[in-house]
Amino acid sequence: MENKHEIYLDNAATTRTHPDVVSAMLPYFSLHFGNPSSLYSIARSSRTAIEEARRKVAAALGADEREIFFTSGGTESDNWAIRGIASAHGKKGRHIITTAIEHHAVLHTVEALEKEGFEITYLPVDEYGMVSPESVEEAIRPDTILISVMLANNEIGTIQPVQKIGEIARSHKIIFHSDAVQAIGQIPVDVRTMNVDLLSISAHKFGGPKGVGALFIRRGLRIDPLLYGGAQEQRRRAGTENVPGIVGLGAAIERAAAMMSEKAERMKKLRKRLIDGLLTIPKSRLNGHPTERLPNNVNIIFDYIEGESILLLLDANGIAASTGSACTSASLDPSHVLLACGLPHEQAHGSLRLTLGEETTEADIDYVLGVVPTVVQRLRDMSPLTPKELRTR
């Protein structure tokens, strides 16, 4: 099939590294290649570049630059936050509170701790994927050492009441971590108003390169390292710094923060157009919260059909998207997020996630709105589950 259109609507998976970000990174491969830990002058420019990037990240998050620690990405940041706190505070208590809809970087980390004797409470969510602050408060025990709740969900885009949860955590003197990987560049993120002690970010979700991220660690917080070795990052995260990546992260977050409010307004308009259009398809429903959701996230269920088939047919029409169906993963379980929202398995298999980006245009949305109904109808005509009145043949 000929691909006249190439429409990328999987920006929650990753984004294109912005050309300006690439330009900022390039000198740090072959020109300023020095090891930032070295003393000589060619290393100095690497060191300066890292500290400049740190200032940019700190500014974007409302943090102090000494509170920003560079990592290899969101997964490492989540692992470090949780394991580092479990290790440093495990003597005080062995109970951790998190939610049923966290990213696997959090869920699989706490599951590993469960095997090591920690007790984990997985808070439920309502039908919109929202965690209630009351449920957090009720779950707190004398031996609770950490609460980890994501800022915005990667699949359905629901934005959590993190500020309130942070207040609760602080009033109980419990450490609070938030995975903000999906939120940066989309909604305001301020570590002070959120009352977080730890916050994970990842560069490639907002126009930066893959393989680099950061963990905000509130000043004075005791946390053990995840990686041991050299004295980099205030002796807390060993390993020669990924200088080009860190420079890219700094450039990307500065850019994302500067354009955020304008971009968010544009995304919301496009999102509304897309959601309204898709919901005209019979037996379709929006997943996630109608208003408290990331400006770029659309997640829809179509009854009677399966997600991978939808993706394959969209791909044949030049549209890149994502699904919560098990059929795209090695496991046979559909999305844990959709199941946690109370969807039955059969419906969770039929979800389509479209996540817009800064390059998305109204024409793209209109093209997608032309293609999706055809694809859905084609698969419904093929499915034994489709009732007669929804068949065209």
Place this chain on the structure above:
Amino acid sequence: MYSETVMDHFNNPRNQREIPDADGIGEVGNQKCGDIMRIFLKIHDNVIEDASFQTFGCGAAVASSSMATEMIKGKTLEEAWEISNKAVAEALEGLPPQKLHCSVLAEEAIHAAINNYLEKMGLEPWEEGEGSCAGCSGCGTD
């Protein structure tokens, strides 16, 4: 991830229709797993004259159904019964390991449709051989 043959059968499924006056209909799989396959047979003189399918499922499930119906057309019931999931997967030039259960479903759907016909004819259904689910990670439900 998929072979050209799988993509061809997914994009241009053969025999994708309902046979309203089918002599045998077999439905296998469940919605929970994300795959349901229904196979229709038109049988004359112990020979499958026509076969068709309806499928809810992924690309591999659709392609397996399409290929399976192609493979059983013109075959005797005995010949069709012997077509294994492995033969379906091979005809598709292979399936990714986590998708092998889709070809297992195709084999099971053929068996279910043949048995449905036999029962309608007042005959004993044939018994499943062993290991039809071999090589399948399964969907966690029996």
